[in-house]
Structures are given as structure tokens and as C-alpha cells.
Amino acid sequence: MKKEDTVKLISAEGFEFVIDKKAAMVSQTIRNMLTSPGSFAETEHGEVTFPEINTTILEKICQYFYWSLQYASGKETEFHIEPELTLELMMAANYLHT
Amino acid sequence: MSQPSRPKSPDDQTAMYIRVKRNKTTYFLQCVPSETVLQIKEKLEELIDQPVNDQRLILMPNREVLDDSKSLADQKVENDAVVALTLRKDDNEFEEVNIVRPNDFYQSREGDGGSNW
Numbered sequence: 001m002k003k004e005d006t007v008k009l010i011s012a013e014g015f016e017f018v019i020d021k022k023a024a025m026v027s028q029t030i031r032n033m034l035t036s037p038g039s040f041a042e043t044e045h046g047e048v049t050f051p052e053i054n055t056t057i058l059e060k061i062c063q064y065f066y067w068s069l070q071y072a073s074g075k076e077t078e079f080h081i082e083p084e085l086t087l088e089l090m091m092a093a094n095y096l097h098t
Numbered sequence: 099m100s101q102p103s104r105p106k107s108p109d110d111q112t113a114m115y116i117r118v119k120r121n122k123t124t125y126f127l128q129c130v131p132s133e134t135v136l137q138i139k140e141k142l143e144e145l146i147d148q149p150v151n152d153q154r155l156i157l158m159p160n161r162e163v164l165d166d167s168k169s170l171a172d173q174k175v176e177n178d179a180v181v182a183l184t185l186r187k188d189d190n191e192f193e194e195v196n197i198v199r200p201n202d203f204y205q206s207r208e209g210d211g212g213s214n215w
Contacts, residue, residue: 001127001141013200016123018145023126055200062126063178066115070177075113 008047011055023065028097057088114177118142119197131171135164152186156195
């Protein structure tokens with residue numbers, strides 16, 4: 001895995017999650033940022049900051065991206081969501097088109 | 099019944115991932131259970147520019163130091179596992195495990211509001 005193939009997602013509290021671009025592109029919003037021709041600053045540095053998404057939720061979202069890739073390649077497991085995260089996670093998912 | 103459109107070879111890179119954590123950063127690494135810890139460190143080297151010899155990986159929450167030559171499966175590193183990364187310091191010793199959790203952070207900021215939405 002090369003650095004160029006990863007993207008860094010930064011939470012409201014400044015925690016960083018380095019994930020595969022392929023995984024990040026599960027999110028339509030991030031995919032647009034990374035692939036649109038009008039070069040976002042995000043695309044050039046491979047960093048996206050989400051000031052509205054807290055760390056716990058952002059980590060859960062990254063886990064979801066990877067779970068989603070596994071699921072697409074045939075591994076049928078459940079994705080566990082703690083009840084107390086549900087609302088914020090849905091709001092973030094809506095924003096990310098995930 | 100197998101579905102031909104969904105390949106399930108053991109080399110499938112989506113087989114599992116681990117979360118390597120140090121300070122406020124988490125690296126999600128895709129891997130397969132048969133990979134050795136050394137191979138994981140080589141992947142990390144690409145990302146963090148630290149040679150494999152200066153990396154130590156520790157399986158959480160039991161803090162077992164992982165052996166380079168053994169595979170992930172051998173050392174019970176499973177999908178979604180959290181592994182702490184420590185680096186060699188100038189004095190040649192490895193630093194202590196340091197993983198900052200967002201909850202610790204909230205506590206230290208208690209009283210300044212802190213709502214995100």
C-alpha cells in the first residue's frame with residue numbers, strides 16, 4: 001500500500017484515520033471530492049477534515065467502509081452498531097452519502 | 099452453494115483489516131490472516147517512513163508484543179483488531195504505548211460545551 005493510495009480523514013477533535021482510497025470511496029461524497037476535476041484542496045493533500053463529525057462516529061464510519069468492501073466480496077457478517085451511536089451515525093451517513 | 103461472482107480466494111485483500119493506533123492517529127490496514135507481522139510492518143513503513151526495525155506492534159487490549167516472524171492468525175490477531183504502534187526513541191528504547199481516546203479528550207475539555215452537531 002502506497003501513501004498515494006490512502007486518504008486521511010480528520011475528525012472534529014483532530015484525530016486522524018488513514019484509510020485506503022478504495023475504502024473511502026464507499027462514500028459518494030468523498031468519492032466526489034477525490035475524483036472531481038475541479039481539484040479540491042482535499043484531493044491534492046489526500047486529507048479531508050470533517051469538523052462536524054466526532055471521533056467515535058468517524059471511526060465507526062471507517063469500519064463501515066471496510067465492512068462494506070468485505071461484504072461486497074462475499075463475506076456475510078453483520079455490522080454492529082451501538083444503539084447510542086445510531087442517531088449521529090445516521091446524520092453522518094446522510095452527509096457522506098454512505 | 100458458491101457464487102462465482104464473489105471470489106473467495108485466500109488472497110482476497112478484503113479478507114480482514116486491522117487498526118494500528120499511535121497517539122491520535124489510526125491506520126486501517128487491509129491484510130490476510132496468513133501474513134506475517136513483518137509484512138505488516140513493511141506496509142507501515144510505506145505510510146510512516148519508519149524502518150521496520152524501529153517499529154513495535156502490540157496487540158490490544160492485552161498488550162502482547164507481536165513477533166515479526168509469526169503470522170497474524172498464529173498470534174490471534176483478528177479482523178478489526180486494535181494494534182498499538184510504538185517507535186524506537188533516540189536512546190534506542192521503544193516508547194510506551196500511547197493511544198489517545200476521544201473520551202479522554204472530552205474529559206480534559208469538560209465544561210467548554212463540546213457539542214458537535
